[in-house]
Structure formats: C-alpha cells, structure tokens
Amino acid sequence: MKTIPDQIADIKETLPDLTPTPPGLKVQASSHDLKARLDWGEPGLTIIDVRDFESFNKSRITGAVPMPMDELVERAKSSLEPIRDIYIYGETDEQTAEAANLLRAAGFRRVAELKGGISAWKVIEGPIDGAVEHGNPGPDAYNVFARLEHHAKAQKIHK
Template sequence: MDKDNLMQGVIPPEPPIKAQSGVHELKSRLEWGEPAFTILDVRPRNAYNDGHIMGAMPMPMESLAERAKSSLAPSRDIYVYGETDEQTAEAAQSLRSAGFEHVSELKGGFPAWKAIAGPTEGIVESQAPKDQEVYNVVTQLQHHTDTQKNLRDN
C-alpha cells in the first residue's frame, strides 16, 4: 500500500477554491499552514510597500497576466486583491482569461484583512502601534460584525 492510499480519508481535502472568498476563508487556510496557494496584490507598488497581506506577491495590473504566467502554474490556487472590489474582479478575470483555473477574488481586500487582524507587513504596517484590542477576541468579533455590516450596506 502506498503512502497516498494510506493517507486517503485521514486528511480531508481542501474544498475547491470559490470565485469569491472572504478574508476569514483565506486566514483559515493560512492558519492551517497550507502552502499550496498564492496571494497576489495588484495595487500600485507604493500601496503594496506601505502595507500588504503577509506573504502576498506584488503584481501590478498592467503586467499581471504576463508575470503570473511566467511564475505560477495554471492550476495553482490564487487569491487576488486590489484597491477596490472592482479592480479585484478585473484582475481575477484577467488571470482566468490567461488560463488560470483556480482564482478567487478576496472581497474587501486589504482593509477587510486588517479588520480581522490578519498578519500584515510593509513600511507603514511595521510602524503602526499594535493595539491591545487586537488580542481581545470579543472586540475583534464585534469589529468584524460591524465591518461586514458596513460592507453590505455600501
């Protein structure tokens, strides 16, 4: 019996990536430690440098498809985010048109990620004081609920 058959059914497979994902889904995959996905930030380079989701790769919109094709497998799970949900959708469509099979638009982008205290890096992010409230689960849940309500209302 080979190793793959032995492990089958022991470790549940990840569900297929959705066309749109919330930040909690991405954070869950990061916390699980799953290495088989890529996060792309398509915002301008200065925005990326100021702050981005930890581990995200910068790929500006104007060269997105070409750069992705030269560095990523077409079957790779890709989460993409831009400055707006509209830019995110445009980037996802560009990747899908270039042949990428598993692309998910990260709804709410970087602001939504920060709202759930997801890990960040960047020049501005490294200088921001860490709020004690980040460690308060009740405060974070209330903040997330308020943020999601605001996103739905807008």
Template sequence: MDNIQNKIEDASKKVADTVESATNKVEETILKAKDALPEVTPTPPGLKPQSSVSDLKARLEWGEPALTILDVRDRDTFNNGHIMGAMPMPLEELVDRAKTSLQPTRDIYVYGESDEQTAQAASQMRSAGFQCVSELKGGFPAWKAVGGPTEGVAESTNPPGPEGYNVLSEVKNEANKPKANM
C-alpha cells in the same frame, strides 16, 4: 488407531476451514464498515471562485504552502501595507508578469483596491489561462479585520503585540479593559 487418527485430521481440517471462513467474513465486514464511515479527517477549505479572508486565513493556518497571493494595487499602496507574503503585481502588468512567474494550475488568491478591481484582475487571469484563481473579497482591510498577518511600511510602525494575530485574545483583552465613566 488409523481410523481415529483420520477422524482427528478430518475434524482439524474442518475447524481450520471454519476459522478461515469466519476470518474472511470478519475482514469483509470490517472493510464494508470502514467504507460506510464518513470522512472524519478535517480538511482545509478548498479554492473557490470567490473567497473570504477567513477562507484564506484558515488555509494558511493549515500550513498549505501551495498557493500564491497577488496584490494588484499600485506599488506605493502595496509598499505601505499588504498581506504577508503577497506578491505585488499591479493590474496593468498582471497578466504579463504572472505568465512569466506562475504555473497556470497554481492556486492564486487575488485582491485589489476594491472588490471590482479584484474581480477585474481575476477575470484577466482566467482569460489568460490561469485555472485556479480566487477573488479575495474585502481585500486588505478585511484581512486586517480578521487579524491576518501584514507587512509594509505603515504596518511596521504599529506592529501587533505577541497576541496580535489571535483575534480571540484581542477580543478578551478588549472585554477586560476597565470601562471609562461617562
């Protein structure tokens, strides 16, 4: 009887060892398979030395608050209209004001009156030690063209409708308007 009992215990131990070994192999295979999978989680666009307004808009739509938008145009132009949330820092005051109010590692998007002014502002910021500065190509007019939110005196006199920030809805609305006979 003891001999049968010992054989049963030995067989049970072998089965347990085999199950444990198989489980370890399955876990190892799963981990290898996970490592081999491409990253499928979408991510917002990162900061580039030069960014399109679409890049910035996509990043804002992702709800990424860790960035600052600087408008280096003169104060009157800024007050008339600017990208919603942009900070006014005219070019002649830019570096001094930025040093007192922004971290040097902060993601900063800069735009001016022209791409040349924007490039000049970005260059000044980089020379002053700001590491993450992007030139926003096309500036305010390009931002308005993609339907980005704006604010300012001139902008408030003609606010968009409820679909005003949705470019696709605006295109559909235009396409559905009756055509005038010529």
C-alpha cells in the same frame, strides 16, 4: 471468496472519513476563507496584490506578491502554473474582479477574488507587512550614538 485487498477496501468504505481537509477555493473568497487556508498551513496557494508598488510597500497581506495590473498577466504566466490556487486583491472589489478576470482569460483556472481586500483582512487581524504597519524607522534608527543619547536623557527624566 474476496481477496484481502478487496476485503480491506470494503472495510474502509464502511468507516467514516475522519481525515480533516482544508477549505476549498471559492470564486469569491472572504478574508476568513483565506485565513482558514493559511491557518491550515497549506502552502499550495499564491496571494497576489495588484495595487501599485507604493501601496504594496506601505501595507500588504503577509506573503502577498506584487503584480500591478499592467504587468499582471505577463508576470503570472512567467511565474505561476495555470492550476495554482490564486487569491487576488486590489484597491477595490471592482479592481480585484477585473484582475481575476484577466487571469482567468489567460488560462488560470483557480482564481479567488478576495472580497474587501486588505481592509477586510485587517478587520479579522490577518498578518500584515509593510512600512506603515511596522513603522518607518527614520534617519536616526541606525544611529547607535543618537539612540544611546536619547535613552540616557529618558532615564534622567524618569529619576
């Protein structure tokens, strides 16, 4: 006669697996692949932007960390585990592939190249951060007096 734990195990094997699982990591990932993982709410990944700091500051995938090509391996080794899921993108698919290969050669085993980079991400309306995306406030943005004065003038025009 089987023990109760064995009986339970047998019953579990006959049941369908209804537990949803997040999409897996692909060597070459689309924006949809990354967005599906983020929509799943899975925090176990890192998004790396290998473009220069100026491009990163202008526009980037929300949550991406800057690691320019010349610092990539050193910064990744100092801050990431080699088994971490990494999505990486650059200015072009060629730069992305080069960066991914550098990480793989450095021992990172789970690296996905985000095909189309930030342009493809914008096409699917993925969340974006940066000065270009949210506007550069300009010199009078924090000048309360100037803003009130502008508001008062606008109110007079509309009356």
